Amino acid sequence: MTSGEELPEQRPGGLLGKVVIVTGAASGIGREVARVFSRAGAAVAILDINEPALAETAAEQGCRPYCCDVTDAASVTTVFEAVAADMGGLDILVSNAGSAQQGAIGDLPMEDLRRSFELNFFGHQNACQAAVRIFRRQGRGGSILFNISNQSVNPGKDFGPYGIPKAATLALMKQYALDHGREGIRANGINAGRIRTGLMTGQMIVERANARGMTPHEYMAGNLLGVEVTASDIADAFLHLAQMDKVNAAVLTVDGGVIATSLR
Numbered sequence: 001m002t003s004g005e006e007l008p009e010q011r012p013g014g015l016l017g018k019v020v021i022v023t024g025a026a027s028g029i030g031r032e033v034a035r036v037f038s039r040a041g042a043a044v045a046i047l048d049i050n051e052p053a054l055a056e057t058a059a060e061q062g063c064r065p066y067c068c069d070v071t072d073a074a075s076v077t078t079v080f081e082a083v084a085a086d087m088g089g090l091d092i093l094v095s096n097a098g099s100a101q102q103g104a105i106g107d108l109p110m111e112d113l114r115r116s117f118e119l120n121f122f123g124h125q126n127a128c129q130a131a132v133r134i135f136r137r138q139g140r141g142g143s144i145l146f147n148i149s150n151q152s153v154n155p156g157k158d159f160g161p162y163g164i165p166k167a168a169t170l171a172l173m174k175q176y177a178l179d180h181g182r183e184g185i186r187a188n189g190i191n192a193g194r195i196r197t198g199l200m201t202g203q204m205i206v207e208r209a210n211a212r213g214m215t216p217h218e219y220m221a222g223n224l225l226g227v228e229v230t231a232s233d234i235a236d237a238f239l240h241l242a243q244m245d246k247v248n249a250a251v252l253t254v255d256g257g258v259i260a261t262s263l264r
């Protein structure tokens with residue numbers, strides 16, 4: 001190469017030709033997953049219930065937007081089939097959409113718990129069933145990646161409506177690996193810690209840090225490394241899991257190291 005000649009753009013390309021669906025991709029971790037997977041060469045379909053934010057993310061990242069409520073099984077099936085038709089199939093599902101509800105378990109309205117289960121458990125089941133139907137038809141396996149939470153193994157006080165469906169989603173991940181492994185379908189998950197997103201806003205971080213007599217940085221970096229973990233760290237971890245062909249039924253904890261959340 002002569003001096004002055006430009007180097008070609010560096011693209012890892014590990015997911016070149018792969019079609020990926022990311023649910024809840026208009027914000028936070030899902031948006032970062034869409035960005036990181038696109039950069040790795042994948043064709044990414046982003047699904048979200050928030051249409052304006054979805055359109056903005058799609059324009060920003062060159063992904064295809066599909067407005068979809070993951071708690072509506074019929075709509076999920078329709079949208080997944082549309083993605084497969086529009087983009088030439090499906091290889092990877094990142095089942096990410098979720099939100100955090102609070103309330104003391106002995107007092108909270110039953111409806112709140114049911115609503116959280118609809119999103120934080122059944123939303124994953126709806127997406128996974130729609131994906132498995134497509135994977136099976138294609139006959140070339142597939143990969144399902146769950147955004148769980150370290151709450152699934154280390155429940156927080158008054159976070160039952162969030163942590164309990166997350167624990168069930170961890171069990172769901174194992175069940176998919178168990179029941180569909182022989183079809184070449186892998187199922188894995190990530191247990192993230194505190195991540196600055198639409199779910200954990202700057203204001204919430206300040207309030208929680210104050211309640212513990214900490215600075216926001218100390219609160220967010222409250223792990224063995226003493227560093228804040230970001231949405232892009234989680235997205236990178238999903239990318240690695242997507243590319244590790246022999247990893248199945250695994251949970252990767254990405255929280256800087258917290259003994260109470262580490263698996264045993």
Ligand SMILES: NC(=O)c1ccc[n+]([C@@H]2O[C@H](COP(=O)([O-])OP(=O)(O)OC[C@H]3O[C@@H](n4cnc5c(N)ncnc54)[C@H](O)[C@@H]3O)[C@@H](O)[C@H]2O)c1
Pocket residue numbers: 023024025026027028029030047048049050053068069070071096097098099100119123147148149150191192193194195196197198199200
């Ligand atoms: N932020 C954290 O600290 C943290 C930690 C561990 C796990 N998680 C998990 O990460 C995932 C993403 O959360 P985030 O922190 O990026 O939050 P976020 O609020 O920034 O993003 C969640 C996205 O999901 C979408 N969504 C909500 N309900 C939906 C529905 N019914 N159908 C389709 N889309 C829907 C929202 O519109 C939003 O765009 C969640 O499953 C959450 O439980 C977050």
